[in-house]
Amino acid sequence: MIEIESLTKKFDDLTAVDNLTLNVNEGEVFGFLGPNGAGKTTTVRMLCCLISKTSGNARISGYEIGNKEDSLKIRKLIGLVPDNVGLSENLSAYDNLDFFGKIYDLPDVQRKESIQRFLEMLDLWDKRNTPVGTFSKGMKQKLAIARALIHDPQVLFMDEPTANLDPEAAKTVRNFILELKKEKKTIFLNTHNLDEAQRICDRIAILNTKLLSTGTPEDLERAVKGRRTVIELEQVTDATAEAVQKLSPTNLTIEGNKIMFDTSDTEKPNWTVVEAIVLAGGHVNSVNVAGSTLEDVYLKMVEENK
Amino acid sequence: MRISKAWIVAVRDIKIFSRKRYVWYTLVLFPVLISVLFPVVIQYASDRTGAALIPRIPMLLDAFSIFLIIGAAFVPVSIATYTIVGEKVEKSLEPLLATPLTDGEILLGKTLSAFIPTLIAMSIGGIVYMAGMNIVTYPMLDYYYFPNWNIAAILLILMPAAIVMSVEFSVIVSSRVNDVRSAMNLGIVMFFPFLAIYIASEIGLITLDSYTYLLIAGGIFVVDVALFFLSTKLFKREEILTKWK
Numbered sequence: 001m002i003e004i005e006s007l008t009k010k011f012d013d014l015t016a017v018d019n020l021t022l023n024v025n026e027g028e029v030f031g032f033l034g035p036n037g038a039g040k041t042t043t044v045r046m047l048c049c050l051i052s053k054t055s056g057n058a059r060i061s062g063y064e065i066g067n068k069e070d071s072l073k074i075r076k077l078i079g080l081v082p083d084n085v086g087l088s089e090n091l092s093a094y095d096n097l098d099f100f101g102k103i104y105d106l107p108d109v110q111r112k113e114s115i116q117r118f119l120e121m122l123d124l125w126d127k128r129n130t131p132v133g134t135f136s137k138g139m140k141q142k143l144a145i146a147r148a149l150i151h152d153p154q155v156l157f158m159d160e161p162t163a164n165l166d167p168e169a170a171k172t173v174r175n176f177i178l179e180l181k182k183e184k185k186t187i188f189l190n191t192h193n194l195d196e197a198q199r200i201c202d203r204i205a206i207l208n209t210k211l212l213s214t215g216t217p218e219d220l221e222r223a224v225k226g227r228r229t230v231i232e233l234e235q236v237t238d239a240t241a242e243a244v245q246k247l248s249p250t251n252l253t254i255e256g257n258k259i260m261f262d263t264s265d266t267e268k269p270n271w272t273v274v275e276a277i278v279l280a281g282g283h284v285n286s287v288n289v290a291g292s293t294l295e296d297v298y299l300k301m302v303e304e305n306k
Numbered sequence: 307m308r309i310s311k312a313w314i315v316a317v318r319d320i321k322i323f324s325r326k327r328y329v330w331y332t333l334v335l336f337p338v339l340i341s342v343l344f345p346v347v348i349q350y351a352s353d354r355t356g357a358a359l360i361p362r363i364p365m366l367l368d369a370f371s372i373f374l375i376i377g378a379a380f381v382p383v384s385i386a387t388y389t390i391v392g393e394k395v396e397k398s399l400e401p402l403l404a405t406p407l408t409d410g411e412i413l414l415g416k417t418l419s420a421f422i423p424t425l426i427a428m429s430i431g432g433i434v435y436m437a438g439m440n441i442v443t444y445p446m447l448d449y450y451y452f453p454n455w456n457i458a459a460i461l462l463i464l465m466p467a468a469i470v471m472s473v474e475f476s477v478i479v480s481s482r483v484n485d486v487r488s489a490m491n492l493g494i495v496m497f498f499p500f501l502a503i504y505i506a507s508e509i510g511l512i513t514l515d516s517y518t519y520l521l522i523a524g525g526i527f528v529v530d531v532a533l534f535f536l537s538t539k540l541f542k543r544e545e546i547l548t549k550w551k
Binding site: 011045048049050051052072073075076078080082084085086087088089090091095099100102103104144147148 | 311314318321322325326393396397398399400401402403404405406407408543544547548
């Protein structure tokens with residue numbers, strides 16, 4: 001659906017996006033992670049044909065960005081939720097959506113139906129005639145998403161859709177994105193929120209001007225070593241310590257009543273070790289896997305790239 | 307360039323600023339001032355000076371008519387700056403730029419949204435001005451001074467050209483400032499060339515006849531063309547998103 005090859009954007013001497021290559025599949029929710037100034041918004045703007053590329057290529061549904069004729073076709077295929085909601089505050093929710101529906105040539109009946117469907121879906125139908133300026137941030141964000149979807153785009157670009165929202169509004173927006181995921185919409189999600197990316201995205205790319213890594217959240221976690229199983233016992237006896245040492249887990253350390261070792265499988269701790277402890281008469285209080293979450297991966301990669 | 311698309315933008319913009327009270331004040335106040343104040347001034351002067359005023363009436367009416375052009379240059383500033391700077395402030399330009407509209411269609415839409423209300427308001431003002439002046443001056447002149455070729459040139463050529471000039475100048479100003487008030491303050495610069503023409507006619511430097519109006523119209527068209535190229539150069543997606551303040 002989205003193919004990017006060596007895409008680069010320079011603003012005078014500043015390289016905002018450097019040699020970016022990645023693909024986004026149809027129906028996929030693709031998370032784009034990176035610190036401020038990493039080039040996430042610039043990438044989205046290039047893909048939405050809002051700004052030109054310096055070099056490289058990118059295609060959306062086979063249409064080439066940077067080609068004047070294809071640019072108009074791409075803009076028909078996509079929907080954009082920018083980092084600022086950018087609604088006309090003096091107009092009502094209905095009028096905001098109606099305007100965009102007209103721009104995308106939606107016939108009257110279809111336009112009215114779409115507006116009603118989205119406003120009802122997002123609990124804004126009762127407020128349809130209220131000026132948007134009186135809406136809360138969460139309501140505005142929901143309306144901005146509805147605006148981007150009014151013409152049923154193939155690809156939805158979302159730039160920090162839950163930034164600056166309270167937890168409840170952020171959850172509503174996230175749930176709505178998950179609903180769109182069920183409808184197999186291709187979503188390109190710029191976010192700072194690692195938890196959100198992990199919960200929503202099928203695949204994630206980490207960018208800091210250059211592409212640092214890409215893969216499923218689980219792939220990325222596996223990519224960085226340092227995830228450790230921590231088994232807390234009532235007491236570590238000689239028998240339990242010996243039982244664990246016999247299994248030779250990697251980087252075994254025993255501190256107080258805790259036994260720790262590297263985890264090979266990020267999904268679950270090593271149950272063989274737990275079983276050995278129990279058979280040796282140990283009483284297990286808890287078993288946890290610590291370290292190397294997506295956050296650790298992200299921070300490590302970004303730090304290394306500085 | 308699809309005019310229908312530009313029209314959608316224009317209708318939306320008119321809908322937005324029609325809810326702004328100050329835009330209504332500007333649209334109504336200036337035409338009302340011109341169409342009511344100047345006939346009252348002539349009536350007052352006639353009452354005070356009597357027949358001595360009669361030979362000067364044609365010159366005064368032509369000079370006062372310049373204010374229709376001044377109004378045409380002044381009124382759209384508030385609308386044009388609001389439609390662009392207002393969108394900058396609300397950050398609503400980016401989603402608009404991400405639609406299949408071309409830069410030219412958006413710019414034309416915004417130009418129309420300032421041009422049409424101003425032209426309607428100033429044309430009504432002009433008609434009321436002509437009627438008022440005719441009523442006041444007929445007893446002195448013994449003929450209706452308006453309509454004549456001079457006022458036709460003002461209403462049909464100079465006023466629309468001045469509105470276009472003002473809107474294009476406002477686009478340029480809007481690309482460099484971040485609040486509506488500053489944009490309006492800068493846009494008022496449009497007022498001065500026409501005020502200079504008025505003063506020049508009053509002190510006898512120029513005579514406001516058809517030839518002078520043609521020269522003024524020629525000058526405005528040259529400025530219109532120059533500002534058109536500059537404004538279309540500035541009103542490009544990449545410029546707006548990366549270089550506009």
